[in-house]
Amino acid sequence: MNLMPSEATGQSKWDLETDIVVGGTGAGGLTSAIVAHDSGLRVIVLEKSSVVGGGAAVSDGEVWIPRSHVAEREGIKDNDENIEEYLDYLSSSYPVDKSVRKRWIEAGRIAANYLDEKAGIKWIIVRGLSDVFAGVIPSASYEGRYLEVKPIAGEELGAWKDKILRSPQVPYFVTNEEMFRFGGASTLKDWPQDLIQTRIKNDVLCQGSGLVAYLLKAVAIDRKIPVYLEAPIKKILMKDGRVAGIKTEVSGEAKSIRCRFGVVLNIGGYDWHPVYPYFFEQVPEWHSVMPPSIEGDFITLAQDTGASVIPYRIYSAMPGFHIPGEEWFGKDLYRQLTFEGGLPHSLVVNKSGRRFADESYFQDLGIKGALHDKTLGYVNYPFYIILDQQYLDNYPFGSIEPGTPLPEGLAVKAQSLKELAEGLRIDSHTLIATVERFNEFARKGVDEDFGRGSKAWANQYTGDLRHKPNPNLGPIEKQPFYGIRLHFAGIGHNGGYWIDSDGRVLNMAGNPILGLYACGNCVAFTELGPTYQDGACLSRSIAFGYVAAEHIAKNLAKSQD
Numbered sequence: 001m002n003l004m005p006s007e008a009t010g011q012s013k014w015d016l017e018t019d020i021v022v023g024g025t026g027a028g029g030l031t032s033a034i035v036a037h038d039s040g041l042r043v044i045v046l047e048k049s050s051v052v053g054g055g056a057a058v059s060d061g062e063v064w065i066p067r068s069h070v071a072e073r074e075g076i077k078d079n080d081e082n083i084e085e086y087l088d089y090l091s092s093s094y095p096v097d098k099s100v101r102k103r104w105i106e107a108g109r110i111a112a113n114y115l116d117e118k119a120g121i122k123w124i125i126v127r128g129l130s131d132v133f134a135g136v137i138p139s140a141s142y143e144g145r146y147l148e149v150k151p152i153a154g155e156e157l158g159a160w161k162d163k164i165l166r167s168p169q170v171p172y173f174v175t176n177e178e179m180f181r182f183g184g185a186s187t188l189k190d191w192p193q194d195l196i197q198t199r200i201k202n203d204v205l206c207q208g209s210g211l212v213a214y215l216l217k218a219v220a221i222d223r224k225i226p227v228y229l230e231a232p233i234k235k236i237l238m239k240d241g242r243v244a245g246i247k248t249e250v251s252g253e254a255k256s257i258r259c260r261f262g263v264v265l266n267i268g269g270y271d272w273h274p275v276y277p278y279f280f281e282q283v284p285e286w287h288s289v290m291p292p293s294i295e296g297d298f299i300t301l302a303q304d305t306g307a308s309v310i311p312y313r314i315y316s317a318m319p320g321f322h323i324p325g326e327e328w329f330g331k332d333l334y335r336q337l338t339f340e341g342g343l344p345h346s347l348v349v350n351k352s353g354r355r356f357a358d359e360s361y362f363q364d365l366g367i368k369g370a371l372h373d374k375t376l377g378y379v380n381y382p383f384y385i386i387l388d389q390q391y392l393d394n395y396p397f398g399s400i401e402p403g404t405p406l407p408e409g410l411a412v413k414a415q416s417l418k419e420l421a422e423g424l425r426i427d428s429h430t431l432i433a434t435v436e437r438f439n440e441f442a443r444k445g446v447d448e449d450f451g452r453g454s455k456a457w458a459n460q461y462t463g464d465l466r467h468k469p470n471p472n473l474g475p476i477e478k479q480p481f482y483g484i485r486l487h488f489a490g491i492g493h494n495g496g497y498w499i500d501s502d503g504r505v506l507n508m509a510g511n512p513i514l515g516l517y518a519c520g521n522c523v524a525f526t527e528l529g530p531t532y533q534d535g536a537c538l539s540r541s542i543a544f545g546y547v548a549a550e551h552i553a554k555n556l557a558k559s560q561d
């Protein structure tokens with residue numbers, strides 16, 4: 001308990017005092033807490049949800065850190081010129097902030113090494129996974145730029161074990177490396193079932209849930225940093241132009257916390273806000289694949305501090321779907337269309353019955369699905385995925401296992417393509433012609449229209465590696481046929497705080513707000529540009545979580561020693 005007579009904050013009495021408050025328990029927030037604590041600072045972590053991990057825990061846990069200490073240790077050759085060239089390619093001529101980009105890559109490496117040496121995070125290389133544009137440009141790498149964690153047993157988390165969000169979206173009981181070795185996400189029924197059952201029985205965590213487990217162990221158990229759940233930051237209090245404290249509610253009870261040196265926000269994007277997604281995404285509908293506690297609080301908190309919130313284009317609205325009956329946190333669960341579009345015997349058409357993108361690279365579907373023409377409106381929306389019976393016999397669709405009938409209300413089912421088109425209310429001649437042309441490509445193994453299956457990344461990530469001649473192409477020919485309406489279901493990060501290379505949040509004049517730092521999806525992707533590279537989200541979150549804590553320790557805290 002600490003009394004601080006301050007009229008400026010309107011706060012004369014604080015319930016708690018600390019050096020740093022970290023908001024949000026994504027990978028960046030937890031990293032910040034570890035580094036700040038190790039620098040001798042007192043830290044309190046506040047998480048809005050009843051569980052820890054946010055989008056990080058939902059994810060595949062692939063962390064894209066080129067030339068990491070693990071890659072170097074394992075003798076994987078890479079060089080900074082290639083990395084720079086690859087990053088330029090990803091920016092697709094957008095005006096990226098190169099100072100922030102440089103810091104991201106450098107700090108990502110330092111942070112990964114730090115977490116390994118000081119916080120017990122057991123990293124491995126995701127063997128078998130290439131950069132998204134491997135084979136497209138020479139500077140992309142076929143292997144070695146992604147890190148993930150080794151499996152960790154839930155019981156290592158003690159009382160925190162049940163507080164980690166388990167991903168409903170990915171098979172979090174195997175590593176990505178194992179998953180690719182076993183044949184990819186689509187071949188789950190052929191994986192070694194003994195291993196899978198043992199892992200599930202022992203509550204072994206991998207991928208994003210595993211990453212969060214390691215970080216949470218380092219925070220809450222090893223360092224005993226207080227982590228409050230159901231404790232959203234509701235307000236940031238300023239005094240003399242700098243952050244002085246925050247207001248929260250811990251399980252519904254209002255509390256004020258004085259923060260001597262600052263606040264690090266890792267509170268996600270605008271995903272579940274009822275309105276913001278439409279401002280940033282400009283799509284006709286929006287659903288999020290992120291946890292429902294991510295509601296755009298970073299924007300409402302900006303009014304307390306004068307923080308700038310800027311638009312910045314990045315892949316964001318993805319094709320997705322909702323399986324009737326699937327819920328989480330009392331809300332409909334939406335799944336991103338990933339392998340479903342890239343597996344053989346599926347294709348995606350627009351409202352005219354035409355293909356419009358490379359389905360094996362779901363970002364292409366998202367970007368082109370959202371195309372808007374001032375006269376014609378959304379030219380490719382609504383869109384539909386078409387499957388034949390071979391698909392359903394062999395592959396999963398979301399959580400629906402191969403060989404299982406689709407639940408009522410998900411799909412239009414028909415014995416002919418003509419009947420299917422009529423059921424979907426699209427032109428049957430066009431749909432039939434589209435399928436015939438696609439089937440020719442599938443038999444040859446080359447998609448001459450959109451290059452589906454031409455990327456090594458897509459072969460591994462969304463294809464069936466056993467399928468010949470191309471892991472991503474198989475004809476649509478076996479009745480019955482199915483058509484499923486897709487929706488935009490994404491990650492809300494088409495804009496966010498404007499930060500500098502020290503992770504400091506800037507105001508609209510471009511000046512840092514003293515004591516306010518941010519990382520993750522609440523920060524605009526000014527360092528990357530609009531092109532997708534998977535693993536970049538976690539990597540930048542961790543990198544700037546690290547940078548923020550380091551900057552506070554070396555600057556703000558030191559100046560008050």
Ligand SMILES: Cc1cc2nc3c(=O)[nH]c(=O)nc-3n(C[C@H](O)[C@H](O)[C@H](O)COP(=O)(O)OP(=O)(O)OC[C@H]3O[C@@H](n4cnc5c(N)ncnc54)[C@H](O)[C@@H]3O)c2cc1C
Pocket residue numbers: 023024025026027028029046047048049052053054055056057058059060061062063064169170231232233234266267268269289290291293294295297336491519520521522534535536537538539541
């Ligand atoms: C299926 C799937 C797979 C993915 N795979 C990958 C991958 O392999 N690699 C990759 O880089 N990215 C991946 N992503 C994207 C990635 O998960 C996110 O972009 C990433 O986690 C960034 O999140 P973040 O750092 O912004 O914070 P998050 O991890 O989303 O955490 C934010 C936290 O803040 C909390 N919060 C919100 N408001 C408040 C408040 N007011 N006060 C306190 N707490 C608050 C939330 O409850 C949440 O726990 C994937 C996404 C999905 C859906």
